[in-house]
Amino acid sequence: xxxxxxxxxxxxxxxxxxxxxxxxxxxxxxxxxxxxxxxxxxxxxxxxxxxxxxxxxxxxxxxxxxxxxxxxxxxxxxxxxxxxxxxxxxxxxxxxxxxxxxxxxxxxxxxxxxxxxxxxxxxxxxxxxxxxxxxxxxxxxxxxxxxxxxxxxxxxxxxxxxxxxxxxxxxxxxxxxxxxxxxxxxxxxxxxxxxxxxxxxxxx
Amino acid sequence: xxxxxxxxxxxxxxxxxxxxxxxxxxxxxxxxxxxxxxxxxxxxxxxxxxxxxxxxxxxxxxxxxxxxxxxxxxxxxxxxxxxxxxxxxxxxxxxxxxxxxxxxxxx
Numbered sequence: 001x002x003x004x005x006x007x008x009x010x011x012x013x014x015x016x017x018x019x020x021x022x023x024x025x026x027x028x029x030x031x032x033x034x035x036x037x038x039x040x041x042x043x044x045x046x047x048x049x050x051x052x053x054x055x056x057x058x059x060x061x062x063x064x065x066x067x068x069x070x071x072x073x074x075x076x077x078x079x080x081x082x083x084x085x086x087x088x089x090x091x092x093x094x095x096x097x098x099x100x101x102x103x104x105x106x107x108x109x110x111x112x113x114x115x116x117x118x119x120x121x122x123x124x125x126x127x128x129x130x131x132x133x134x135x136x137x138x139x140x141x142x143x144x145x146x147x148x149x150x151x152x153x154x155x156x157x158x159x160x161x162x163x164x165x166x167x168x169x170x171x172x173x174x175x176x177x178x179x180x181x182x183x184x185x186x187x188x189x190x191x192x193x194x195x196x197x198x199x200x201x202x203x204x
Numbered sequence: 205x206x207x208x209x210x211x212x213x214x215x216x217x218x219x220x221x222x223x224x225x226x227x228x229x230x231x232x233x234x235x236x237x238x239x240x241x242x243x244x245x246x247x248x249x250x251x252x253x254x255x256x257x258x259x260x261x262x263x264x265x266x267x268x269x270x271x272x273x274x275x276x277x278x279x280x281x282x283x284x285x286x287x288x289x290x291x292x293x294x295x296x297x298x299x300x301x302x303x304x305x306x307x308x309x310x311x
Contacts, residue, residue: 011300017268018218023289024272025225026308027281033232039224047213047220088227089237110245112263121213121223128259129252163241 052191055118060185090117105196107135113161
């Protein structure tokens, strides 16, 4: 497609870090350490295929099938692998269940460890210093900023993900959802509800 | 911190590239993910001393710095080689007519 722009007689210069990334990529490709086509495939996977919709399927199944829920809480990695969700950064996943007594919330205080096969790549706020520092120190305040207010009698437990263990929150099934299909239930499960900074949607 | 408004997975193409390179190198067993996470955490901590990192562009700046240092330590990409290829790419962009594919000159 012709694309003439007289303000730019030459190709638009990318930002400094992009040039450094291209330099690294060139070196590693020439050494045969990486394959540019494989990089495209990885990007496509995380941009288009893997995301919170996977975790939502897992939650909807757990809400619908007590046997699956028990297996999930016992050994999440195996239970979700049976649904086809496994791979990078999902080697050891642990699911923590919200109850009226305890609300769970996940953070990675050191960097940004996250259950990729179930939630994809973490959102910016999960990676921010503010969230990483404050989730542990003042979880109720952070929850309030996300619009989540819990009853005073509900305790908040914060789980710190690491490169070895990645947590997913199993939210409580909303009321008035009896008889809903797994598809309909999955549509209620937001990404934030599986990190613990949100609650599932309530059916309208 | 904000709630769950939709946002792109990668805000900038280079964020995606540096992410994918790291994942590919980990998969090729060039380094373990625990080693990566520990080095990355150190970079984040150092960079976060002076100001709060917002988890967006500055997060991937830290990511790139970590990968560059790791590859330099491993002898896979020496800083001077990275610099000279970076300069070669810059020249390629500045000398390629707009709309044409940008390629490195034969070296």
